[in-house]
Amino acid sequence: MRNIVILAGSSHPILAEQIASRLGEPLGRVELSKFSNKETNVEIRESVREKDVYIVQSGCGHVNDNLMELLIMISACKTASAARVTAVIPCFPYARQPDAPYKRNGAMLSRIPKNAFFGYTFDSTPVNSMPPSPSVETRDPFTAALSRIEENSSSSSISPTDNNRSGHCGTQTPTNQFGGYKHWIARSGTLVANLLTCAGADHIMTMDLHDPQFQGFFDIPVDNLYGQPLMIKYIKENIPNWAQAVMVSPDAGGAKRATAIADILRMDFALIHKERRSQHQPHKSDMMLVGHVKDKVCILIDDIADTSITITKAARVLVDNGAQKVYAIITHAIMSGDAIKRIQSSVIDQIIVSNSIPQEDHLQQCLKIRVFNIAPIFAEAIRRMHNGESVSALFNVTDLI
């Protein structure tokens, strides 16, 4: 191929190397380092003038540093007269903070420390002292979560209520009679999309975006590749007796994803559902299984495993309901905090992840992990994009691998 340059960021050089070797091209020479005061330093060591540049950087590890590095590399290539700059981002950062007011299937990613709001009352006295007219406010789940933390000091991981439950739970949020201000979390999804565009990216390539609507935040084309064909291939090749297994979604939000695969493979399907016990204690929830898994092999499927609380709890529910063996297939295995330990001590028999995030350390710490390689799909997509061919063939053909 002519006029193509593939640059690797420092987040996942191994994947970039594999993509480049699949394409039969050497990686472009770039030196990435940090100055003594921690500013990022990017030096591109070969000409990119009038070339088609692909920058491979995943949103993992130290996310802000890698994001800045990516932005600076894009900007450097643009000012060096590259013809087109494509950002290849296997695991997209800040994808779980889109503009939608609720996260449908994500638990809160970490607890807000108890003293984050120490001394704050979150009351704001408006200029005019008339109390606000009663309006139908959908309750902000984060407010509820915060008020629960402030009330009781030992809370486990807190999940926001589901969409359709917002009006019904009766937890009182602390408000004064002036209708105090309800604090809210900033949603950074649009901001990251705008930053990538303003740095000069012409095209974005990613895989299994948590929220497919995220593509609409960009004005530039976004290719959201699917890991599904690779997952299907793995299941057929490595899970014995897969035709009698049950595909399980660990939460209601991922049901669509799980049924899609179950239909293609003609497998049975089950769902794990968080049911709120009582209206007055909405943070105590039961995980209920919908479907039959007794004496069957179960395959849990999800797109992101961060703290791995969801997936390990789901596995426990399956075993309690009589499952014989539990596999888990995850596209993006972030595994932050003590997730690996949790997986090791859970009842999951095998967890299969993609290498969108470097897994070398995880493989050494946990024997249950298997990795499927996404470099071939990205390499094929880059080749087709460079040659101006259609990428749709990648969405369901597995024998290209």
Place this chain on the structure above:
Amino acid sequence: MSSTNSIKIFAGNSHVELAKLVARRIGIELCKVAVIKYSNQETCVTIGESVRDEDVFIIQSGCGEINDNLMELLIMINACKTASARRITAVIPCFPYARQDKKDKSRAPITAKLVANMLTVAGANHVITVDLHASQIQGFFNVPVDNLYSEPSMLRYIKAEITGWTNTIIVSPDAGGAKRATAIADRLNLDFALIHKERKIANEVSRMVLVGDVRGKVAILIDDMADTCGTLALAASTLKENGATKVLAIVAHGILSGKAIEVINKSCLERVVVTNTIPHDDKKAVCPKIHTIDISATLAEAIRRTHNGESVSFLFSHAPE
């Protein structure tokens, strides 16, 4: 204040102390915001009060974990913009990536321009900063930029804290800073000298050559940034070799990264004076040579005047008490 909206000051995690000083000078409280990290290292910003139609100032310096602090600043600006703030001003005492402002090598990124674009895209309407490395960086922005000077504060420090200042000599540690140093020398009516790095042949170690006479005088080195302090230490020993009795350094931004403290302690510098655009209390604990000039008064005055729509030019030649 006669305007209908009020000043709201938010502080990012980079320099809360300075933000508190600024807020106290203006006479208000810092606004409630929680900026933390999720377990996968993504930044999470939660704004604790209403900013609808308010004049918001976000104080965040480009120091420490620069990329994290920059992302925090961008997300806070964006959060205030989507919360319908009337105007958002980014107060960035030490501007990050200011030294990457030109394409001096092939394919070098102009990261300062990228940062300017990012701030504008996130939603900043105004930028206030102190002693930009190159004042031309103001041209990278399409929004108004106030580049405040720490020079009046430095002048006041010299007059108040250096005994016998009328008999000192102002020295610039490199040719690029000559303009800055001569400005101060003229204001104080003092002599001026310059240190020049002479490069003989490509692989040979360059010498430092002093241009000017410092014999028997106290020399004051003036520079805008002190990062690893290699240049300052070398300049100090050159001055001592050429007969200076004492050598002090006054620097606007004391980044002091890497082995800077060791270098300062071993050098023949008697004092290194930095402003508090960058927090350095932990470094002061290990290095008694470091002194601080407080510029929170300048920043507070600039914020107050910006909010009230008054002229800021007063601050270019006077340091508020």
